[in-house]
Amino acid sequence: MTADLFETVGDARAPRETIAEGAVLLRGFAGTFMAELIPALRDIVKQAPFRHLITPGGHRMSVAMTNCGNAGWVSDPSGYRYDGIDPDSGKSWPPMPPVLCRLAAEAAAEAGFNGFAPEACLINRYVPGAKLSLHQDKDELDYAAPIVSVSLGLPATFLFGGLKRSDTPRRYRLEHGDVAVWGGPSRLFYHGVAPLADGEHGVLGRQRINLTFRKVR
Numbered sequence: 001m002t003a004d005l006f007e008t009v010g011d012a013r014a015p016r017e018t019i020a021e022g023a024v025l026l027r028g029f030a031g032t033f034m035a036e037l038i039p040a041l042r043d044i045v046k047q048a049p050f051r052h053l054i055t056p057g058g059h060r061m062s063v064a065m066t067n068c069g070n071a072g073w074v075s076d077p078s079g080y081r082y083d084g085i086d087p088d089s090g091k092s093w094p095p096m097p098p099v100l101c102r103l104a105a106e107a108a109a110e111a112g113f114n115g116f117a118p119e120a121c122l123i124n125r126y127v128p129g130a131k132l133s134l135h136q137d138k139d140e141l142d143y144a145a146p147i148v149s150v151s152l153g154l155p156a157t158f159l160f161g162g163l164k165r166s167d168t169p170r171r172y173r174l175e176h177g178d179v180a181v182w183g184g185p186s187r188l189f190y191h192g193v194a195p196l197a198d199g200e201h202g203v204l205g206r207q208r209i210n211l212t213f214r215k216v217r
């Protein structure tokens with residue numbers, strides 16, 4: 001018997017994979033947005049540079065963050081919250097560029113969530129070694145809306161557990177252009193990112209950028 005050279009093993013890079021009820025990976029979905037998306041992000045970061053936030057427990061996060069949109073996610077010793085003002089500049093966060101809004105809304109619709117209008121886009125930067133511990137996204141008031149997550153640059157291992165912190169997470173590789181949409185029954189599942197492996201990405205260099213779009217109110 002001859003092996004088919006083009007056979008895919010399992011569905012490791014299937015264009016669409018449901019990873020839990022309400023959670024779907026759309027591989028490469030951001031591809032057609034990329035030419036507009038990357039310059040828009042560079043512009044945001046000029047106005048609101050990445051910074052390492054301090055957790056309420058007093059730890060400096062290894063992931064650097066910034067935001068765009070009407071609200072931004074911030075952490076400081078007093079807690080986690082959404083705030084319309086960038087605490088570093090004292091000004092509003094940069095507005096969300098239309099290309100980001102369109103990408104988020106189209107990905108959400110593709111996953112079955114029509115009418116998604118994000119208010120906040122949290123932008124995370126990982127350099128090799130940076131990680132995000134298992135957590136739930138629960139600082140939003142409306143859990144009916146999904147979260148749309150866009151991966152750019154170096155590949156990462158996404159950890160996806162369940163409703164309890166002790167649920168053993170499964171691991172998914174997220175590459176440049178992959179989009180995860182996440183809502184419904186899995187909206188409050190624990191998840192995180194394993195320490196980023198070193199590498200050099202053709203477009204973004206030695207880093208991974210992740211965008212998470214949220215409805216906050």
Ligand code: MD6
Pocket residue numbers: 124132137147148149158180182191192193210212
């Ligand atoms: C990241 N993402 O991929 C971190 N949260 O860098 C998240 O924490 C996340 O990807 C909620 C839904 C999707 C996510």
Ligand code: FE
Pocket residue numbers: 135136137191
């Ligand atoms: Fe999260």
